[in-house]
Amino acid sequence: MNASELKRVSVILNPKAGQGRLLNNWNEVITELKNGFNDVQVYETTAPGEGASFVEQLHSNSDVILAAGGDGTVHEIAEALLSIKERKPAFGILPGGTCNDFSRALGMNQNPVKAAEQLSQKNIRHIDIGEFDGHFFTNFWGVGLITHVSESIDPDTKERFGRLSYYLSAAKSMQTWEPFEISVQSEEFQFEGKAAMFLAVNGPFTGGIRPFFPDTDIQDGKLDCLLIEEPSISFIWNVLQNRLTDTSYEGQGYHYFQSSEIQIKTAPQQLIDCDGEREQKTPSVVTCMKQYLSALTGDVSF
Ligand SMILES: Nc1ncnc2c1ncn2[C@@H]1O[C@H](COP(=O)(O)OP(=O)(O)OP(=O)(O)O)[C@@H](O)[C@H]1O
Numbered sequence: 336m337n338a339s340e341l342k343r344v345s346v347i348l349n350p351k352a353g354q355g356r357l358l359n360n361w362n363e364v365i366t367e368l369k370n371g372f373n374d375v376q377v378y379e380t381t382a383p384g385e386g387a388s389f390v391e392q393l394h395s396n397s398d399v400i401l402a403a404g405g406d407g408t409v410h411e412i413a414e415a416l417l418s419i420k421e422r423k424p425a426f427g428i429l430p431g432g433t434c435n436d437f438s439r440a441l442g443m444n445q446n447p448v449k450a451a452e453q454l455s456q457k458n459i460r461h462i463d464i465g466e467f468d469g470h471f472f473t474n475f476w477g478v479g480l481i482t483h484v485s486e487s488i489d490p491d492t493k494e495r496f497g498r499l500s501y502y503l504s505a506a507k508s509m510q511t512w513e514p515f516e517i518s519v520q521s522e523e524f525q526f527e528g529k530a531a532m533f534l535a536v537n538g539p540f541t542g543g544i545r546p547f548f549p550d551t552d553i554q555d556g557k558l559d560c561l562l563i564e565e566p567s568i569s570f571i572w573n574v575l576q577n578r579l580t581d582t583s584y585e586g587q588g589y590h591y592f593q594s595s596e597i598q599i600k601t602a603p604q605q606l607i608d609c610d611g612e613r614e615q616k617t618p619s620v621v622t623c624m625k626q627y628l629s630a631l632t633g634d635v636s637f
Pocket residue numbers: 349350351352353354380381382383384385386404405406407408409411431432433434435611
């Protein structure tokens with residue numbers, strides 16, 4: 336698929352995402368998109384799951400499908416698109432939620448009008464996608480502390496404090512976390528023991544910040560993985576200083592590695608957090624599907 340073939344765009348809009356943030360300048364967003372594409376159609380969702388149904392209806396008549404909303408909308412639409420067996424339209428994001436982690440990974444401007452301008456440039460890249468047990472993820476797969484953090488975010492706090500609510504919830508979860516037994520098996524790294532969290536990421540942003548995984552590459556066919564045995568203040572300090580991949584910190588309760596396939600077993604069974612959605616449980620085999628999706632990207636060096 337090359338840029339000149341991208342003419343028909345279907346925009347799937349969650350008008351409720353980020354308290355309707357995208358609607359503030361929606362006419363300008365559409366004007367920008369029409370500068371780049373011949374045919375721009377908008378479909379508004381009215382309930383969870385409708386984004387996926389739109390993808391099923393629209394994919395054969397669209398060159399590009401844009402997810403307009405937050406990370407939940409992005410996950411739903413990307414997963415539906417990735418499940419299509421035939422030719423897949425290209426994927427793009429108009430960021431409209433709280434963290435917009437995967438849109439940041441694709442280099443999208445967080446101002447929706449500017450993001451529409453970037454999309455109209457038709458800068459197409461083939462990007463990696465995560466897969467586990469028949470499901471897809473664009474940004475991350477995790478168990479342990481990360482699941483507790485997203486589960487304990489209070490919707491009112493999220494509405495008032497936005498991204499800060501993730502850190503407030505993380506601080507709360509740090510006091511109540513419980514270790515679990517984990518077995519991590521991959522070609523590059525093996526571990527058996529107690530842990531607080533295991534995370535495998537495709538994009539570098541988690542909770543809207545980059546320091547967790549400064550060096551990720553979403554075209555290298557590998558996931559960046561982090562195993563934390565016991566979270567500590569010194570660990571958080573390392574994270575905030577952007578030094579997580581510095582191997583001299585190995586042995587201080589965390590392990591960082593890259594891999595394209597990881598087998599994870601836990602006891603007791605753990606709820607998986609996948610791009611912020613929490614439905615499946617361990618055990619799992621998590622893999623990276625190299626350059627599996629054509630995506631419209633913004634200003635980012637790959
Ligand atoms: N009209 C709608 N009303 C309510 N929920 C919807 C609607 N359309 C889509 N949804 C669902 O809302 C969920 C959350 O959406 P999304 O993550 O985009 O917004 P958000 O929660 O405001 O953003 P963020 O996750 O970044 O905070 C998605 O799972 C989506 O399926």
